[in-house]
Structures are given as C-alpha cells and as structure tokens.
Amino acid sequence: MRPSSLGVLLALSLFTAPLAQAEEAGLPVATAQVSQAPSYAMRQQFAGLVESAQQSTLAFTTSAPLAAMAVDAGDFVTQGQTLARLDDRELAAALSSAQAAERLAEAEHTAQQALAELAVMKAQRAAALFDRQQLSEQAFDEARLAAAAEQARERVAKARAQQASAQAEEVAVRLSRAVLRAPYDGYVAERHVDEGALLAPGAPVLTVVSADALEARIGLPPALLPSLKSDASYTLTVEGTAYPASLLQILPQLDPTARTATARFRFSAPTPAVRAGQLVELSLDRTIQEAGFWVPLTALAEANRGLWSLFLAVPDGAGGYTAQRSLVEILHSTTQQAFVRGDLVSGDRVVQSGVGRLVPGQALRITQP
Numbered sequence: 001m002r003p004s005s006l007g008v009l010l011a012l013s014l015f016t017a018p019l020a021q022a023e024e025a026g027l028p029v030a031t032a033q034v035s036q037a038p039s040y041a042m043r044q045q046f047a048g049l050v051e052s053a054q055q056s057t058l059a060f061t062t063s064a065p066l067a068a069m070a071v072d073a074g075d076f077v078t079q080g081q082t083l084a085r086l087d088d089r090e091l092a093a094a095l096s097s098a099q100a101a102e103r104l105a106e107a108e109h110t111a112q113q114a115l116a117e118l119a120v121m122k123a124q125r126a127a128a129l130f131d132r133q134q135l136s137e138q139a140f141d142e143a144r145l146a147a148a149a150e151q152a153r154e155r156v157a158k159a160r161a162q163q164a165s166a167q168a169e170e171v172a173v174r175l176s177r178a179v180l181r182a183p184y185d186g187y188v189a190e191r192h193v194d195e196g197a198l199l200a201p202g203a204p205v206l207t208v209v210s211a212d213a214l215e216a217r218i219g220l221p222p223a224l225l226p227s228l229k230s231d232a233s234y235t236l237t238v239e240g241t242a243y244p245a246s247l248l249q250i251l252p253q254l255d256p257t258a259r260t261a262t263a264r265f266r267f268s269a270p271t272p273a274v275r276a277g278q279l280v281e282l283s284l285d286r287t288i289q290e291a292g293f294w295v296p297l298t299a300l301a302e303a304n305r306g307l308w309s310l311f312l313a314v315p316d317g318a319g320g321y322t323a324q325r326s327l328v329e330i331l332h333s334t335t336q337q338a339f340v341r342g343d344l345v346s347g348d349r350v351v352q353s354g355v356g357r358l359v360p361g362q363a364l365r366i367t368q369p
Contacts, residue, residue: 039287069193189209192204238281247264250263
C-alpha cells in the first residue's frame with residue numbers, strides 16, 4: 001500500500017523539525033577565550049660544526065719503511081701512547097755499534113788519564129830533585145816533556161771519548177724518533193699511510209686531534225649577538241646528546257654569503273664521544289617583546305598574503321553568538337599553539353576547531369567556554 005500524502009508530509013515534518021531547531025539554536029562550537037600577552041618565549045636552533053682548536057700532523061724525521069701502525073682513524077689515544085714505529089733494525093744495530101765505540105773510547109781515555117797523572121807526578125818529583133841539585137837538568141827536562149806529552153795524549157783521548165758519546169747519543173735520538181707517540185689525549189682524525197710504506201722524512205703519517213680543545217663554530221644572525229654573554233651557560237647537542245658549553249668568541253667578520261656571524265663555543269667538560277667534523281646544534285631560548293595572543297593551531301586557516309584567518313564567537317545581542325572572521329599574522333608557533341597579532345582584544349572567544357565549515361554571520365552555540 002502506498003503511503004498517503006499526509007503521511008509523507010508528517011514524516012518529513014518530524015525529520016526536519018530537529019534540524020530547524022538546531023539551526024535556530026546555532027552550530028555547536030568549542031571556543032577558547034584569549035588574553036593579550038606582552039611578549040612570548042621561543043626556542044631557536046642553529047646548526048654548526050665541531051672543530052678542534054688543537055691538532056697535530058705527526059711525521060718521522062728519518063727515512064725508513066713503516067714497520068707497525070698501532071692505531072686507525074677514530075681511535076682514542078692517550079698522551080705518550082705509541083702510535084706507529086719505523087723499521088728500526090739498522091738504527092738499533094748502529095746504536096749498539098756506537099755504544100761499543102763509546103765504551104772503548106771512554107776506557108782509552110781513562111787509561112790515558114792515568115798515564116798522564118803518573119807522568120805529572122814523575123815530573124813533580126823530578127822538579128823537587130832538580131831543586132836540591134840531585135837530578136840533572138837534562139833528566140828534569142825529559143820528565144817535564146814526558147808529562148806534557150801524556151797530558152796531550154789524554155786530551156786527545158778525552159776528545160775521542162766525547163765524540164764517541166755524541167755519536168752514540170745522536171743514534172739513540174734517531175732511534176727514539178723511529179717511534180711516533182701521542183702528544184696529548186685525543187683521537188686519530190686521519191691515517192695517511194699504511195704499514196710497509198717507505199716514508200720520506202716529514203711525510204704525514206697521522207693527524208691527531210686534542211680531546212680537550214673541541215669547540216663548536218655556529219653561524220648566528222647579527223641581531224642575536226647582543227644577547228650572547230660570555231658568562232652564560234649554553235647547550236650544544238651532538239647526535240641527540242646535550243652538552244653544556246660556554247661562549248668563547250664572536251668572530252668580527254660576517255660570512256659574506258650567509259650574512260651570519262660565527263660564534264665559537266667551548267664544551268664545558270671532556271667529550272670523548274664528540275669528534276671534530278660532526279654537526280652540532282645550539283639551542284637559544286629568547287623572550288620576544290612583542291604583544292599578541294596565543295590561539296590553538298586548529299583555530300587557524302590559511303588566508304592570503306601570508307595571513308591566517310580565525311573565527312570569533314561574537315554575541316549577537318539576543319543571547320546567542322555569530323561567527324566573525326578575523327585575519328591574523330603568526331609571529332611564532334609550537335606544536336599546538338600559535339602566537340598571533342591582529343584585530344583581537346582580551347576576552348574574545350576564538351572558535352577552536354572546525355573553522356573550515358564556518359561562514360561569517362553564521363549562528364553559533366558555544367558548547368565549551
């Protein structure tokens with residue numbers, strides 16, 4: 001049986017009545033009441049590089065094959081640690097020979113010194129006898145000449161001993177230089193050669209960077225420089241780990257390309273996990289003295305010319321509210337809020353969400369203050 005026209009009309013009236021009542025009451029919305037703030041706080045991040053204020057390229061002063069390399073790039077080393085060694089067999093043999101020659105020359109000098117002392121004593125006795133006219137002048141002269149000759153031979157023997165000692169010391173120094181040692185605590189930044197390579201004097205072998213002289217160099221906008229203080233504490237982040245730091249210096253010249261000033265920061269504590277060349281991030285908390293309002297991000301819709309729109313729930317004079325569109329400029333934002341300036345006053349009710357379905361003048365019903 002087909003329903004009667006009256007029945008259809010009755011059904012339609014029952015369906016549309018709640019809609020009409022809802023429209024009459026207004027679209028339900030949640031609002032947030034805003035108040036003006038004189039400033040806002042923000043955290044900014046600036047990237048830079050970790051650098052070392054002290055690094056050394058180590059080399060041997062003699063030519064020989066590289067017999068052993070004890071470290072590799074990235075290894076941490078301590079002061080005095082053996083890093084590399086030349087093939088020192090020839091030098092070791094030369095040192096042994098030089099030390100033997102030194103001992104022989106010293107023994108000859110000692111023996112000659114004794115002979116000279118004996119000759120001097122004989123000459124002194126001859127002089128006493130000659131004074132008492134108990135010794136001829138010829139015998140006295142012979143004793144004096146013999147003493148002088150032995151003294152001369154002692155001086156020659158002494159010179160030879162000194163020369164042999166100097167030669168042995170020179171070979172010992174050369175042998176000691178066949179070993180490269182770490183000049184300070186740090187890490188190996190670069191390994192230039194491999195074992196077995198025939199090295200020329202002065203050829204780079206290893207580059208070592210001090211662990212206690214790391215710093216961060218970070219480009220900053222010139223406008224930020226007055227807020228940086230040498231006695232303040234700062235936070236540097238390297239690969240997710242935060243480190244305390246202090247300001248060392250602001251370089252006087254700007255980067256001509258980026259138009260930024262380079263600030264040098266020193267890590268306040270030893271950082272064995274940090275390496276020169278790593279990326280570093282500086283976090284700066286700033287208070288911006290500019291008035292505005294905090295609003296939920298969900299209350300904003302993109303407009304034009306860099307502006308954003310939001311809707312205010314404005315009293316309609318009859319106990320209800322209507323939607324009023326307002327344009328604002330975003331000064332700063334977080335994950336949930338934006339600090340904006342625009343045609344707002346303290347006490348305004350900003351529609352928190354669903355702004356895409358609103359039109360100016362639309363009736364609203366506030367479901368949440």
